[in-house]
Amino acid sequence: GIQVEQSPPDLILQEGANSTLRCNFSDSVNNLQWFHQNPWGQLINLFYIPSGTKQNGRLSATTVATERYSLLYISSSQTTDSGVYFCAVDKNNFNKFYFGSGTKLNVKP
Amino acid sequence: NAGVMQNPRHLVRRRGQEARLRCSPMKGHSHVYWYRQLPEEGLKFMVYLQKENIIDESGMPKERFSAEFPKEGPSILRIQQVVRGDSAAYFCASSPLGTAQKLFFGSGTQLSVL
Numbered sequence: 001g002i003q004v005e006q007s008p009p010d011l012i013l014q015e016g017a018n019s020t021l022r023c024n025f026s027d028s029v030n031n032l033q034w035f036h037q038n039p040w041g042q043l044i045n046l047f048y049i050p051s052g053t054k055q056n057g058r059l060s061a062t063t064v065a066t067e068r069y070s071l072l073y074i075s076s077s078q079t080t081d082s083g084v085y086f087c088a089v090d091k092n093n094f095n096k097f098y099f100g101s102g103t104k105l106n107v108k109p
Numbered sequence: 110n111a112g113v114m115q116n117p118r119h120l121v122r123r124r125g126q127e128a129r130l131r132c133s134p135m136k137g138h139s140h141v142y143w144y145r146q147l148p149e150e151g152l153k154f155m156v157y158l159q160k161e162n163i164i165d166e167s168g169m170p171k172e173r174f175s176a177e178f179p180k181e182g183p184s185i186l187r188i189q190q191v192v193r194g195d196s197a198a199y200f201c202a203s204s205p206l207g208t209a210q211k212l213f214f215g216s217g218t219q220l221s222v223l
Contacts, residue, residue: 004151033212041198043152043214086151088212095142095204095212096165099151 002027006087006100013077013107021072021103023087031090032063033097034072038083046072046085077107113138113203114183115215122191123223130186130218134203141184142212143176146198158184188220196222 003026013019023032034046047054047061049070054061058077063070074081084104088097114133122128134141139160144152154168158178169176173191178184188195200217204210 035214041219042216043200045211045213048211088152094157094165095140095202095210096154096157096167097144097152097212099153101151
């Protein structure tokens with residue numbers, strides 16, 4: 001399978017701060033998605049981003065497929081951003097995803 | 110448009126009992142995926158189903174685990190003779206097509222084996 005490494009594993013921010021989360025993967029992929037798992041365990045799809053850059057409000061993501069990494073940017077963080085952020089990749093477009101271990105984010109008021 | 114619905118939300122079983130987890134995909138979605146999440150870990154793929162067909166079960170343990178997605182009704186993940194190591198969160202996801210799509214997950218079923 002594909003190895004997916006996320007960094008940092010843990011991150012503590014003061015409300016209003018910016019952050020960058022990184023996802024490295026070991027093989028070429030056709031699909032990459034970022035998810036947010038909130039403290040209640042619910043998984044929210046943030047971005048479908050196999051390549052390029054996308055923005056959604058305070059969040060943006062960039063995937064450089066040729067160099068096998070993706071970045072998730074969070075600007076002006078809020079306490080509701082707390083939770084675990086997962087990167088997931090799929091090599092063959094069949095939605096069989098390999099997940100990283102996640103970045104656990106804690107935003108303090 | 111309701112999202113992916115999973116029930117029960119929490120399930121407690123004693124060792125040796127059977128666990129049945131249900132998943133109703135989003136309206137119009139005919140592709141269902143099951144993933145398992147152990148504590149403090151990312152999700153791991155278990156099985157991919159279409160109506161009445163198992164497409165990829167490469168992530169399913171060879172024994173005690175089975176999945177189905179009948180023509181009518183929800184998809185079922187069945188675990189027979191549960192053991193403590195089966196305790197985990199089980200997530201279901203659906204998509205309208207089998208190819209690269211944004212994946213939508215249900216809220217999960219937390220299985221606890223006593």
